[in-house]
Amino acid sequence: MSDATAKIPATIAPPRPAASDRLKFYGIWIAAALALLVLPKLFSSGGSLTTFSLIGISIIFSLSYNILLGQTGMLSFGHAVYYGLGGFLAIHAINIIARNKFAIPLPLVPLVGGAAGLVFAMLLGWVSTRRSGTAFAMISLGVAELVASSALILRTFFGGEAGVSANRTKVLRLFDWSFGPQIQIYYLVAAWTLIAVIAMYALTRTPLGRMCNAVRDNPERVQFVGYDPHIIRYIAFCFSGLFAGIAGALAAINFEIANSAYLGAVQSGTVLFATYIGGVGFFIGPIVGAIFVTLLSLGLSDLTQVWQLYFGLIFIAVVMFAPGGITGLLMMHRPLLKAGTLGQVLPSYLVAFIPTLAMITGLMLGIETIVHFTVNPGEDSHIKAFGIPFDAANPAIWVVAAVLLIGGFMIARRTWARVAASWDDALTTAREKGVAA
Amino acid sequence: MLELIVISTLNGVLYGMLLFLMASGLTVIFSMLGVLNFAHASFYMLGAFFGFQISRWFGFWPALILAPLLAGALGAAVERYGLRHVHKNGHVAELLFTFGLAFAIEEIVQIIWGKSPVDFRVPPLLDFPAFTLFSTNYPAFKIFMLVVSIVIFIGLLVVLKRTRIGLIVQAALTHPHMVGHLGHNVGRIFMLVFGVGTALAAVAGVIAGPALVTQSNMAGLLGPILFVVVVVGGLGSLPGAFIASLLIGLVQTFAVSMNGSLAGAFGPLSPDYAATWLSDIWNVTVAQIAPIMPYLLLVLILIFRPMGLLGTRDT
Numbered sequence: 001m002s003d004a005t006a007k008i009p010a011t012i013a014p015p016r017p018a019a020s021d022r023l024k025f026y027g028i029w030i031a032a033a034l035a036l037l038v039l040p041k042l043f044s045s046g047g048s049l050t051t052f053s054l055i056g057i058s059i060i061f062s063l064s065y066n067i068l069l070g071q072t073g074m075l076s077f078g079h080a081v082y083y084g085l086g087g088f089l090a091i092h093a094i095n096i097i098a099r100n101k102f103a104i105p106l107p108l109v110p111l112v113g114g115a116a117g118l119v120f121a122m123l124l125g126w127v128s129t130r131r132s133g134t135a136f137a138m139i140s141l142g143v144a145e146l147v148a149s150s151a152l153i154l155r156t157f158f159g160g161e162a163g164v165s166a167n168r169t170k171v172l173r174l175f176d177w178s179f180g181p182q183i184q185i186y187y188l189v190a191a192w193t194l195i196a197v198i199a200m201y202a203l204t205r206t207p208l209g210r211m212c213n214a215v216r217d218n219p220e221r222v223q224f225v226g227y228d229p230h231i232i233r234y235i236a237f238c239f240s241g242l243f244a245g246i247a248g249a250l251a252a253i254n255f256e257i258a259n260s261a262y263l264g265a266v267q268s269g270t271v272l273f274a275t276y277i278g279g280v281g282f283f284i285g286p287i288v289g290a291i292f293v294t295l296l297s298l299g300l301s302d303l304t305q306v307w308q309l310y311f312g313l314i315f316i317a318v319v320m321f322a323p324g325g326i327t328g329l330l331m332m333h334r335p336l337l338k339a340g341t342l343g344q345v346l347p348s349y350l351v352a353f354i355p356t357l358a359m360i361t362g363l364m365l366g367i368e369t370i371v372h373f374t375v376n377p378g379e380d381s382h383i384k385a386f387g388i389p390f391d392a393a394n395p396a397i398w399v400v401a402a403v404l405l406i407g408g409f410m411i412a413r414r415t416w417a418r419v420a421a422s423w424d425d426a427l428t429t430a431r432e433k434g435v436a437a
Numbered sequence: 438m439l440e441l442i443v444i445s446t447l448n449g450v451l452y453g454m455l456l457f458l459m460a461s462g463l464t465v466i467f468s469m470l471g472v473l474n475f476a477h478a479s480f481y482m483l484g485a486f487f488g489f490q491i492s493r494w495f496g497f498w499p500a501l502i503l504a505p506l507l508a509g510a511l512g513a514a515v516e517r518y519g520l521r522h523v524h525k526n527g528h529v530a531e532l533l534f535t536f537g538l539a540f541a542i543e544e545i546v547q548i549i550w551g552k553s554p555v556d557f558r559v560p561p562l563l564d565f566p567a568f569t570l571f572s573t574n575y576p577a578f579k580i581f582m583l584v585v586s587i588v589i590f591i592g593l594l595v596v597l598k599r600t601r602i603g604l605i606v607q608a609a610l611t612h613p614h615m616v617g618h619l620g621h622n623v624g625r626i627f628m629l630v631f632g633v634g635t636a637l638a639a640v641a642g643v644i645a646g647p648a649l650v651t652q653s654n655m656a657g658l659l660g661p662i663l664f665v666v667v668v669v670g671g672l673g674s675l676p677g678a679f680i681a682s683l684l685i686g687l688v689q690t691f692a693v694s695m696n697g698s699l700a701g702a703f704g705p706l707s708p709d710y711a712a713t714w715l716s717d718i719w720n721v722t723v724a725q726i727a728p729i730m731p732y733l734l735l736v737l738i739l740i741f742r743p744m745g746l747l748g749t750r751d752t
Contacts, residue, residue: 075529075532075533128739134467138664138667138672139735139739141661141664142664142665142668142732142735146732150729276533309544309545309548311540312540316519316537319523319533320519323523323526374548375548
């Protein structure tokens with residue numbers, strides 16, 4: 001009896017990780033920090049630095065959103081509220097600091113944004129996290145509309161349509177960094193991204209992080225264990241608001257302006273797209289999604305006028321065919337890779353790829369042709385979409401688009417059925433070899 | 438004053454009935470399929486634009502019939518080929534699917550009809566003042582809108598209460614699984630309900646299009662208010678949706694016609710803080726905050742009655 005009680009503490013505490021595991025764990029973060037340091041040396045143009053800064057901001061914002069959606073199972077349509085309020089408070093903070101010559105350097109301003117996000121999440125979160133699921137989604141939308149519309153009424157604070165601007169170089173300088181050039185802003189964003197990512201990763205490893213997952217999976221059972229799901233959702237919501245506020249403040253510093261678009265539905269939709277396309281099931285998912293969506297929105301807008309339509313279609317496709325997002329798709333292949341059966345599926349992928357590509361090409365050709373006739377009807381019919389020139393007035397285009405679309409669809413359906421079959425075979429083999437799926 | 442009250446009540450009831458045309462479909466779809474159709478307001482918009490296009494080709498009256506049929510068929514197709522596949526991934530995926538759909542529909546409408554409002558006019562047959570009330574001409578088209586929405590409301594009531602399909606729908610509102618167990622073709626009922634629900638939203642679009650502005654952002658403007666209606670009424674409750682529709686319709690219409698502000702009411706006091714950044718709150722008129730009234734109502738309801746006015750279900 002006394003033997004058994006003496007043993008319990010030893011079995012409860014997890015074993016200390018081996019030195020090699022610890023090295024692997026910390027190695028990832030050190031490698032990430034080094035990569036962030038080296039990145040501007042490899043791509044030093046102003047445009048790529050701006051892109052990196054935007055990606056960093058988007059990563060923090062998406063990860064903060066995933067605290068809600070991925071980890072606590074709360075679908076929010078109004079996360080931009082905390083991002084935007086963080087941005088506005090940061091802009092006002094910069095102006096106040098500059099006017100009164102406070103001894104606060106610019107790198108600390110995101111803390112103001114984070115505090116703003118936290119305070120407003122504490123205020124608004126208590127009511128909205130009372131319910132979960134669909135009701136929470138609708139409530140978050142209503143609260144977001146409330147704040148976004150109020151922003152246009154409270155003109156003194158939010159600056160109406162034009163927004164509020166600030167000059168980031170006017171605050172106290174440290175080590176002679178003016179934060180005028182984009183490279184300095186990049187390092188500021190990179191440092192904050194690293195800090196925020198580490199903090200949010202650490203959060204998932206705390207007991208609170210685990211309880212969030214429990215609330216997502218089975219709130220009723222959480223109640224039986226003795227926790228209040230409402231409180232846990234509320235705390236998760238507050239943390240999420242904190243990091244969203246930091247992201248908003250960084251965005252405000254980057255653009256030196258905060259306007260009502262920061263708070264709006266488009267911003268909330270974008271973070272939802274980024275997080276979900278990246279994948280909500282894994283911590284790295286929103287990071288992948290933020291990079292993908294930022295690059296896509298910058299890249300597509302150069303290539304086509306209706307990039308937002310493609311964006312929406314990609315999102316619908318992900319929801320329908322890859323609910324795990326990009327990382328979910330990649331992680332599916334891990335057991336196959338471990339068992340060495342990945343080679344069995346790759347040929348069927350290649351076969352399925354060709355008709356799918358034909359179908360997508362047909363769809364894009366159709367869309368671009370329609371766009372030519374409806375959006376710019378008077379212009380020259382020799383248009384260029386995705387860098388490929390073609391004559392939209394040529395009736396053959398319609399035939400080609402239809403054949404590619406319908407033919408591609410018919411063949412793609414068959415080939416994807418074959419992919420599924422060979423996938424099943426490969427997974428069965430992997431399971432026989434003892435690799436857990 | 439009396440004039441203001443009568444006219445605002447008429448307009449408020451009209452707006453509320455329009456909201457209910459949409460909210461009823463949304464509520465029935467939610468109760469049966471368990472998914473809140475984020476794209477519901479998009480079908481309202483599609484109804485308005487289809488109505489505009491068809492009334493250009495064939496006139497308003499064919500449009501009133503054809504546009505909802507077209508939008509309803511589209512809705513049924515969305516359920517059959519989209520939602521049904523997403524269903525296995527859970528409610529969040531379904532909600533996200535309709536969210537993506539709403540986004541895509543808005544983009545497509547912008548591509549086809551452009552971003553600026555289209556010229557969707559009241560049919561000449563109804564383009565006259567119906568009656569004059571205290572010096573205000575009340576347009577006949579608004580009376581027509583009111584009549585159409587009331588007729589549909591009564592029709593819906595009769596179908597739900599008096600027919601077999603209505604019985605099944607009613608049963609599915611409270612016991613969706615049991616209905617499936619009883620051997621009804623749940624898939625087909627779902628498709629039908631989704632089609633009818635979106636067609637009702639499209640009817641609202643066709644009759645509201647000429648009176649309000651037909652523009653590609655109309656779904657984005659109305660959608661959130663629609664969700665406020667169903668949450669305030671109680672998710673899945675048809676009577677609740679009816680009360681909430683009328684309530685929000687009346688509140689918003691009355692707020693628009695009021696000019697009072699805190700400064701107007703307590704002007705002589707003029708406290709010091711009225712001159713600081715709080716001056717916005719001090720000087721804003723009731724009419725200016727009319728757009729945020731529904732959301733304020735939502736927050737109040739959530740604080741005092743989280744289930745909604747007549748709601749019983751929690752999910």
